[in-house]
Amino acid sequence: MQFHRESEAPAELLREDRDNGPNLLLVVSNLPLALQQSQTMNQSHPAGWSEEELLSHCKLTFSRASGPGGQNRNKVETSVHIEFVPAELHAQASERRTQNENRKVAIQRLRCKLAVEYQPTRELAPPAPLFPSELWNRYCKDGRINVSDNNTEWPALLAELMNSLEQNAWNLSLVADGLATSSSQLVKLLKKYPPAFSRLNEARKLREQRPLT
Numbered sequence: 348m349q350f351h352r353e354s355e356a357p358a359e360l361l362r363e364d365r366d367n368g369p370n371l372l373l374v375v376s377n378l379p380l381a382l383q384q385s386q387t388m389n390q391s392h393p394a395g396w397s398e399e400e401l402l403s404h405c406k407l408t409f410s411r412a413s414g415p416g417g418q419n420r421n422k423v424e425t426s427v428h429i430e431f432v433p434a435e436l437h438a439q440a441s442e443r444r445t446q447n448e449n450r451k452v453a454i455q456r457l458r459c460k461l462a463v464e465y466q467p468t469r470e471l472a473p474p475a476p477l478f479p480s481e482l483w484n485r486y487c488k489d490g491r492i493n494v495s496d497n498n499t500e501w502p503a504l505l506a507e508l509m510n511s512l513e514q515n516a517w518n519l520s521l522v523a524d525g526l527a528t529s530s531s532q533l534v535k536l537l538k539k540y541p542p543a544f545s546r547l548n549e550a551r552k553l554r555e556q557r558p559l560t
Contacts, residue, residue, distance in 0.1 A: 392510070393431065394462040395482075395503030398454065405457070406430045407450075412441040427453040434465050458502030463543045466513055477515065477525025483507055490528045496539045505543060508536060517550040534559055 393401060409424040426441035427449040438460055440452035479487065482503060486494045494501050511522045523530045537544040548558040 392461070392467060392503065392506040393465060394458045394506040395500075401431075401454070401458070404431060404433055406432055409446060412449075425449055429453045429457050431457060431461060431465075434461070436460050436464060455497070455499065455502065458499075459505060459540050460542070462502045462506035462509055463540065463546055466510055477511060477522060479526045480507055483526060487526065487528055487532075490532065492528060492532050492536050494536075501539070505536070505540060508533065509543060509546070512547065512550070517547065517554065519547075 393404070406429070408428045410426045410428070411424055412426040423446070425444065425446045426439070427446060428437065428439045429450075430437045436457065438453050438457035440449040440456065443449045443452060482500060486492055486500075486504060492504075494504060508522070508526070511526065512519070515521050515525075519530045519533060523533050526533070534544070534547075537547055544559075551558055
């Protein structure tokens with residue numbers, strides 16, 4: 348997804364640029380670029396896409412699950428494998444009894460994987476100051492982040508956090524201040540998805556910082 352910015356525009360507006368086709372959006376705003384990025388982060392990152400949009404870029408395959416779990420589970424194609432084709436990222440679920448249940452689990456797992464391993468805004472300049480999105484503010488109240496890892500919006504929050512850390516040299520305290528929370532709250536959030544927490548410690552190791560536990 349591409350964006351243009353016109354800093355002299357009189358008001359905030361996000362609209363389709365009809366001269367260049369539906370895949371090109373025109374951001375017309377007099378807001379700081381960092382704030383524009385934070386407000387569009389959850390829509391531009393695949394982890395925050397609608398299910399319909401996400402699946403339009405995915406390949407789904409079904410197979411019979413193996414092992415215990417009942418006659419239906421072993422005789423019907425209840426196991427679900429999903430691939431996000433543009434990045435060749437995969438997720439799978441087979442532990443539930445029905446294909447529909449496993450499909451939901453696989454999609455959620457793919458969203459989380461995308462949040463950690465797919466950062467389309469990595470080349471953008473680091474935002475200064477850092478602005479939380481409306482979605483972030485919805486789940487972060489008085490400095491405390493309250494979201495279940497089963498929540499369908501949880502991967503989008505994770506993507507926003509990973510993007511913020513990536514663009515701010517993995518400075519946990521700086522990002523915590525920008526997102527109106529504490530470092531301990533961010534660590535707690537990252538621990539909900541162990542690969543995200545491992546990614547943080549890998550970045551800390553490269554910077555000769557002690558790993559977090």
